[in-house]
Amino acid sequence: MLSANYLLLCDAILAEQQVLCVYEGRYRCAYITGTRKRGEEAVLARQFGRESSSPLPQWRCLKLANVSDAHARNGRR
Numbered sequence: 001m002l003s004a005n006y007l008l009l010c011d012a013i014l015a016e017q018q019v020l021c022v023y024e025g026r027y028r029c030a031y032i033t034g035t036r037k038r039g040e041e042a043v044l045a046r047q048f049g050r051e052s053s054s055p056l057p058q059w060r061c062l063k064l065a066n067v068s069d070a071h072a073r074n075g076r077r
Contacts, residue, residue, distance in 0.1 A: 005070045006041045009033045012072030021045070021070040023062050030070070036061070043067065 005021075009030055012019045019030040021043075028045035036042045041064035 003041055003064060005064050005067055006033055008070055008072065009043060009064075015072070017072040018075040019070060019072050021067045023060075023067050028060070028062065028067075030067075033064070036063070041065065 030043045030045045032044040047058045
């Protein structure tokens, strides 16, 4: 069964909305959902807003189970 965050991300991405979320205390902008090798739900997200230890923007594949405060909003992706 797909998680609520996974479904929210899929719907928002198809509607071409921004999807903002928090991962390990840092803000991310989600772009693509999918699964990892072991079947874990995942999201490809971009780091932004000085929220990284490396140069920005950076792309990361995140475990969706560790994502919080996911929400969609209108705006450029």
